[in-house]
Amino acid sequence: MPIEVREFDGDVETLTNFVVSGWRAMYATSGYVPIWTADYFRWQMPSLAAGRTDEVIAAYDDGRLVGVYPAEVVPARLRGEPMTVTMSSWLTVEPTLLRKGIGRALLNEVRRFNQKIGGVYNIGFINQGAIAGKGRAFWTASPAPITMFKRPRMWVHLLDWRTLAQAMWSRSDRISVALTGAAMGSRVSAVSKLVRPYRAADLDSCHALFQEYMSRFEFQYCWDRERLGHHLGFGSPSRTLVLDSPGGVEGFVNFHILEASGRRPFRIGMIDGLAPERLDVSKAVALLNGVLAEMRDAGVALATVLGPPIYRRSVLLKCGFLPPPSTYKLIFIEMQPGTSLAGLQRIYTQLR
Numbered sequence: 001m002p003i004e005v006r007e008f009d010g011d012v013e014t015l016t017n018f019v020v021s022g023w024r025a026m027y028a029t030s031g032y033v034p035i036w037t038a039d040y041f042r043w044q045m046p047s048l049a050a051g052r053t054d055e056v057i058a059a060y061d062d063g064r065l066v067g068v069y070p071a072e073v074v075p076a077r078l079r080g081e082p083m084t085v086t087m088s089s090w091l092t093v094e095p096t097l098l099r100k101g102i103g104r105a106l107l108n109e110v111r112r113f114n115q116k117i118g119g120v121y122n123i124g125f126i127n128q129g130a131i132a133g134k135g136r137a138f139w140t141a142s143p144a145p146i147t148m149f150k151r152p153r154m155w156v157h158l159l160d161w162r163t164l165a166q167a168m169w170s171r172s173d174r175i176s177v178a179l180t181g182a183a184m185g186s187r188v189s190a191v192s193k194l195v196r197p198y199r200a201a202d203l204d205s206c207h208a209l210f211q212e213y214m215s216r217f218e219f220q221y222c223w224d225r226e227r228l229g230h231h232l233g234f235g236s237p238s239r240t241l242v243l244d245s246p247g248g249v250e251g252f253v254n255f256h257i258l259e260a261s262g263r264r265p266f267r268i269g270m271i272d273g274l275a276p277e278r279l280d281v282s283k284a285v286a287l288l289n290g291v292l293a294e295m296r297d298a299g300v301a302l303a304t305v306l307g308p309p310i311y312r313r314s315v316l317l318k319c320g321f322l323p324p325p326s327t328y329k330l331i332f333i334e335m336q337p338g339t340s341l342a343g344l345q346r347i348y349t350q351l352r
Contacts, residue, residue, distance in 0.1 A: 003102060005109045008058035008068060012038045012048050015056065018065055022092035024261055030169050031127075032262035036090070040258065043234040044352070045072050046227065055086075057109045059093075059102050066094040069106040073117060075222040077214075078339050082222070086114055086335075088124040089352040111335050120338035123349060125328040145334040147341045152306040154328055154351060155321040157292060158184055160266075160301040167262035167301070184320060188292045194283070195290035198240035198252060203229045205249040206242070206275075213275035217309070217348040231273070240273075241290045243283050251279040253287045257298050269295040271305040272350040274315075281314055288319040309346045 008015065016038045023033045042049040048056075059067030071086035088110070093102045110122060126148075158164055161181020165174045198206070207225045214220035223231070232240040232254055243251040254273035260266050271291055274284065288305075295303050307316060307323055330349060332341055 003066065003100075003105060004060045005067075005105045006058065006060070008053045008056035008065075010053070010058075010065065012041050014065070015048075015068060015070075016041055018068060019090045019092045022095060023090075025095040027261075032167060032260050032266075032268075034268055035259040035261055037237060037258070039235075040237050040256070041070075043231070043238050043256075045070060046230045047072070049230070049234075057106055057113060059106055061094075061097070066097055067102040067106050068092050069110050071110050071113060071119075071122060073119065074123075075224075077220050077222055078341075078344075079218050081339050083120050083338060084118045085121045085123055086110070086117075086119050087349070087352070088122055091124075107333075114335035119335050122333040122335055123331070124333075125330055125352065127327055147332045147334075147344075149330045149332075149344070149347060150326070151308065151345070152310045152330065152347065152349070153323060153326050155305050155307040155316050155323045157303040157305075157319065157321045158301070159188070159269075159292065159296050159303055160299070163264075163266050164301040167260070167264045167266040169263045180322075180324075184322065188296050188320075189285075189289045191290045191293045192243070192283075192286035194243050194245060195241050195286055196244055198232050198242050200229070200233055202242055202249050202252070203232070206232060206252045209249070209251060209276045210273075213277055214348060216277050216346065218344055218346040220348050239294065241287060241294075243279070243287050251275060251283060251287055253291055255291050255295070257295060257300055260302075266301040267299050269298075269300040269303045270351055271303065274311055277312075281312070281318070284312070284315045285318045288315060292319060304351060306349070306351050310348060 016036060020036055027033050045055060047054065055070060055072055057069045058065060069088065069091050071088045074085050074087050076083055076085045114122060158181040161177055165177040168174045168177055203225060207228050210228055237256040237258055238254060240252055240254045242249045252275060255269055255271040257267060257269045260268040274287060292303060305311060305321060
């Protein structure tokens with residue numbers, strides 16, 4: 001019976017278990033994998049939180065799930081032109097069925113899905129650097145028109161380099177982490193009294209800051225108040241801090257913490273959504289230091305964030321972040337003819 005590719009018809013727990021087991025098998029003896037949870041997927045994709053599965057394309061072999069390709073619909077703007085795109089990660093194929101054309105069939109169905117909803121690009125990150133895995137080969141061999149960008153790139157802060165070094169598979173990676181960690185140190189500055197947890201009453205202020213922040217990008221997310229509120233206020237594994245003052249909320253930063261699987265387990269933290277750009281450097285540093293303090297207290301070994309143009313180099317350096325050798329590359333996969341990406345530099349996205 002041929003592989004059937006269609007809308008995913010399971011629950012979020014089934015999706016989560018399939019993705020995590022597939023990625024752990026892929027990186028069983030190399031790299032590391034965040035251990036995503038069902039609530040993580042509900043947070044990342046509000047459609048799943050609402051009980052819909054139309055944004056997840058799946059492959060079935062005689063009714064057995066063998067592949068998934070989530071593709072969240074995102075309203076966006078490219079150089080002032082409104083458009084719809086889809087943001088993807090977590091493409092997973094049953095490890096015993098690799099190179100059977102399932103990934104290509106999923107991509108073809110995602111293209112049809114995008115054409116149906118008016119989606120122009122499917123966006124995501126690939127491991128184009130030293131991290132082992134088959135994802136790189138899949139995308140570089142794809143016949144679909146793909147544009148790859150060097151920026152934004154990942155920056156890191158080693159909060160617990162000893163734990164992280166023990167989680168690396170190769171001796172060279174363990175030595176590299178140890179040397180970098182010893183050189184960087186893991187000190188976190190005291191948290192400003194102006195920094196506090198986000199509250200639902202902050203949403204209007206945060207949405208205004210978000211819109212102001214997006215206006216500086218050539219490619220930007222056009223999240224409405226409801227979508228931003230879901231992102232900032234969903235709860236675990238997501239957290240949000242705001243910088244308050246007598247005049248009201250001046251800035252916010254969102255982040256999440258997950259368990260990760262490597263040679264040994266560790267915890268990873270990912271930061272996104274620090275707005276606005278005009279925030280005074282000292283206040284932006286205060287917000288990031290608040291995040292790092294919470295991560296440290298939660299036992300996070302590795303903190304990650306996207307660097308320029310999404311966040312200012314000066315702020316990241318003051319908070320102890322450094323750019324490692326490039327591994328992840330942002331890609332735009334053309335789903336149908338649209339505005340040219342030539343010369344595009346100031347891109348907003350999130351590391352997933």
